[in-house]
Amino acid sequence: MEVIKTVDLGFTYPDGTTALRNIDISVSTGEMVAILGANGSGKSTLFQLFNGLLQPTSGEVFVKGLRVEKKNYKAIRRMVGMVFQDPDDQLFSNTVKQEIAYGLLNMGVTKETIPETVGWALSVVGLEGYEGKSPYALSGGEKKRVALASVLAMKPELLVLDEPTASLDPKGVAQLVRLLKKINNELNVTMIFAAHDVDIVPLLAEQVYVLNKGRIKISGATNDVFSCKEIIRSNNLRLPRVAHLVELLQRDGFSTPSELPMTIGQARRLLESETENHGVDRHDDQDI
Ligand SMILES: Nc1ncnc2c1ncn2[C@@H]1O[C@H](COP(=O)(O)OP(=O)(O)OP(=O)(O)O)[C@@H](O)[C@H]1O
Ligand SMILES: [Mg+2]
Incomplete structure (x- = not known):
């Protein structure tokens, strides 16, 4: 089953910048897929079209067969968990507990179950006992983990991660790679992530799409794509x-x-x- 599919998707910002053109992407249940591309190639824009934060200028997006449009936003936002590139764009509550509880309350989860779910999500990301801390008083890497915990708590079917390892220390990167693998394997969560750190890509992703100036330049199985060394380098990436x-x-x-x-x-x-x-x-x- 296709969890996410885009059909000839295009997007132009109100100032006239065309960020995406003719994007056809398909991710099936349980897959882990990487979107690679230089700064400004359109990765974050693409992700915001997955749950209706932005609306396509042309083409369509489907989540489990449901078209991403206003009448379906509620159902789609339950299925698609989005972890933003910059955690400061995501975190807004006074405490970590409130931050994680917010999405759960919005989903109609009963209040009694919330402390347990919050504790579970924090333990998954290795932040046990952080419930009472202010998200603003955390380090960059800790903020990233709280943002991930708040999304995981809602048990999404598709996890969209924009630069998940940015601002993590080397140990944090290794832990996150293991954590994402575990979430994918044990909770069967489908994942799509953007990354500049190409070393983590073959550890996680089975499929890769390379974007350049809003277009897909190459896609396919990870090893096949990285074997096209000249294409990788001409798109400002490295092996x-x-x-x-x-x-x-x-x-x-x-x-x-x-x-x-x-x-x-x-x-x-x-x-x-x-x-x-x-x-x-x-x-x-x-x-x-
Ligand atoms: N709000 C906006 N208004 C106008 N243009 C924008 C806006 N946000 C992004 N852009 C432009 O759209 C293009 C794609 O940007 P996007 O943020 O999607 O790239 P990215 O691949 O995520 O880059 P990075 O690796 O730096 O995060 C860029 O040319 C950028 O300047
Ligand atoms: Mg980006």
Whole structure:
């Protein structure tokens, strides 16, 4: 089942800036999809069209077959959880607890169940005990997690994450990658995210779309897209570091895996199968 689908979608801002043209995207249940593109390529604009924060200038958006239009906004906003690029655009309550409870109350959840759900959402993002803190008195990374917790509490079917790792420290990035995988696997939440950090993309996404000046330049399975090195670079992106290293070693005449690995885990598996180095003690959680 398609959770989100856009058909020939276009969007022009009131000042005449055309941010998106002819966008056809399709994400099925349980998939994790990345949208890549340089600054200003249209990623955040696209996301705001998914739940009606912006309305298409041309074309259409469907969420589980429901057209994104005013009469369906309520149903659609229940299904689509949006974590904004800048948490300051999202957080507005006096306490973390109120912040997370707000969406739940709006959904008509009974008051008695709220403390438990708030506690659950905070524990998922690793912020147990933060209920009484002011969202404004948190660090950038903590704000991001509270914004994610407030969306997760509503148990969305589709999680839309705009630059989820921006402003997180390296440990925070690794934790978030594991957390998003867990949410996807265990809660079966479909995800679409925008990222500048290409190293996390092959760890999370099965499918990738590359935007440039509002158009899709290439899309497909993550490894296939990153294997088109010239297209990646001409769209102001780069390869994951591991792939870049293997590419340089290849150029210098070293013996390297026949395929370009995109993650540390892939590199280890390829090296292990192509050399005699079987049975080494591997820890996949060292991928990041
Ligand atoms: N409110 C607005 N009014 C007019 N133009 C806008 C507005 N918001 C964004 N734009 C323009 O639309 C285009 C796409 O912007 P958008 O924010 O979607 O890009 P992005 O891919 O999310 O970039 P970034 O990686 O910097 O977050 C840019 O040219 C931007 O200048
Ligand atoms: Mg953006």
